[in-house]
Amino acid sequence: MASIASKEITLLNRPALYTDFYELTMAQGYFLSGRQNEQASFDYFFRDIPFDGGYVIFAGLSDLLKTLQNFRFHDDEIAYLANQGFRQEFLTYLRNFEFKGTIYAAKEGEIVFPREPIVRIEGNIIETQLLETLLLNILNFESLIATKASRMKYAAGDRKVLDFGLRRAQGLGGIQASKAAYIGGIEATSNVYSSFKDDIPASGTMAHSWIQSFDDELSAFRKYAEYYPDDCILLVDTYDTLNIGVPNAITVAKELEERGHRLQGIRLDSGDLAYFSRQARKQLDEAGLEYVKIAASNQLDERLIKSLISQKAPIDVFGIGTRLVTGQDSPALDGVYKLSSVNNEPKLKISENIEKITLPGSKEVIRYSGDDGTFYGDGIVLKEEQEVKTIYHPYYPAKHATVTTFQTESLLHKVMDNGTLTIEIPAPKKSARYAKNRLQHLSPEHKRFDNPHIYKVGISKKLMDLRDELMDKMKT
Incomplete structure (x- = not known):
């Protein structure tokens, strides 16, 4: 019988079973039906801004990329899955599994908004499915805490804000919380482990x-x-x-x-x-x-x-603990991970709630800014679109905006190709500087705490037509 000590693992070194059971049952279903080589694309996005705020700071990408480099199944994990009833042929497949997908993502520290595909995962249907829980767990939590920290720093202005929250954090989540808080604008942490690990000033x-x-x-x-x-x-x-x-x-x-x-x-x-x-x-x-x-x-x-x-x-200095690292009063970011295509065929999910209808196909996010650099709005467009003149409200197309006079930039960048990193994983200091810079381009109306102005996020006409066409097909 294995000792308790032999089962002690860390997320970064042994992430394969850091998942929900149904991710594995679906993966086995894909394999047994001979679909393991089908190509799929998934989007990560969120629907609501926490804290009744006006924006979210995207964080957690660096931890996700580090974790994926060790995403493989070890012998004791294979034995565990065999005891859970998984088929031998599927376990043989997992024994040789490595993540070989491609990832496009916004930069860590980016200012992001509801419904935008902040991360796009492409690869075979099994590897893209198996990432779901891990990705959501890391990105949802770290983005939540980075956003909370950003709000605290915004309130404090030139006064310093320190993280004192480790003792009140949910277990080892305090390590991620301190890092995310630093990305969001906190100047230092009492968390010695995070200070050592992520080169965050200690205080x-x-x-x-x-x-x-x-x-x-x-x-x-x-x-x-x-x-x-x-x-x-x-x-x-x-x-x-x-x-x-x-x-x-x-x-x-x-x-x-x-x-x-x-x-x-x-x-x-x-x-x-x-x-x-x-x-x-x-x-x-x-x-x-x-x-x-x-x-x-x-x-x-x-x-x-x-x-x-x-x-x-x-x-002169504010020390923040419980309400920072636990994300009070919004204990979770409602980020989701949704299938958008299979074998280059666009897919969508229909819901009775119009806001839960997903956007199909492979997409890009374009940010539109004025000549002074102030963010005007974002457009979600199909990947192949070269020029978009107008963006439309996702649910009320009568509301639309012409964007031809604005400066443009793509928010999604290739960070992994065929399982290999294409960027240097950003250090927290770099992500913190980036977040601080990007916040300077966001209007104060979006940063205020009471009734913040809603940031414009629209979709292109081609994407809207594709969604509506697929919806009509599903109803016939």
Whole structure:
């Protein structure tokens, strides 16, 4: 009998069984019916923007590409599937399986919108089917957290925002969350593992337990300052924020000055943060410590940050935990993975809900921008279309826009060809810079939290006609 330790695997090294059972039963069905060489195309897209927001930051592509390089079935996994009743001939096929598909995707950090095929997977019908759960799990989660982080950073403006969320994350998802948050705009993380793995700046102060472990708060502050004289941030709310904590911090700051150092900051972690920060700022300034920063934490999110700033709270750094890494109040991005063609024959799914009718065929996404670089809208077009003059609302074609006067760019790029990477997998810093740059081209109306303006996403006339034609055929 195998030991527990022998079954411990990591997603990046052993991803083949990181899937739903029906992906494998469908794959076996394709194989047994002799369809394993049929070519298929799938689209990844989402229907609704989380957090009642106006945009989504696309994240997770780098982890997906890394994972696919190890997508194969190992002997113990084959044995497991045999015990689950899978046929021997299919298991022989899986024993030699490697992902040899082609992937087109938006750049990690791209600003994306509902219904757009952000990723297109092409390959044989088995390999494209088997990717579904893995792809959705990675891209949905990381895009959700990157978007949440982006909103928090937008609310904070020039003030720093740090990720303190690992202890509240859903298990090992905290590793992906910290990376995605960095892509979305967070400046640093307390998550040492993610800092090491993804070269994200690390940051942290102290916990209340450090202070409680000493006989008094001042002794705790002094000892910490002794060890970290140039990187000292003192947590001031363990006992009495304004009457004990801040005065003790001022004492230590003055002692640091005498030794040629400066206290970096104080942190507030409870109570009325607007009031406490104003009073603490007053005490610090009166002591000649204008340079000492104020950090705040405790169940913050983008709306609380916005509220604190509107109250003129003199907070320089926001530490965000639970509400960042769990994506409150939208715990999931509703990304889906839908078949769009088989053997170059366009396919679509019909639904009683018009918004769930899919777009058939292989498609491109074209972004239209004004002369100043501001994004105007996106067009979903068939891959073979060379020039599109008008884009139409996907469900109400009377709403349409002429796009001939705008600058154009394609959002989908080939990132894998026949199972081989065609790009260098982007590091989080590169994706974060890209996201920051792209957000600068998005109008403020799309970034606001209350009733954001709906970004234009249209389809070409040829794509609309193809969809309608296939719908008519399905109904006859």
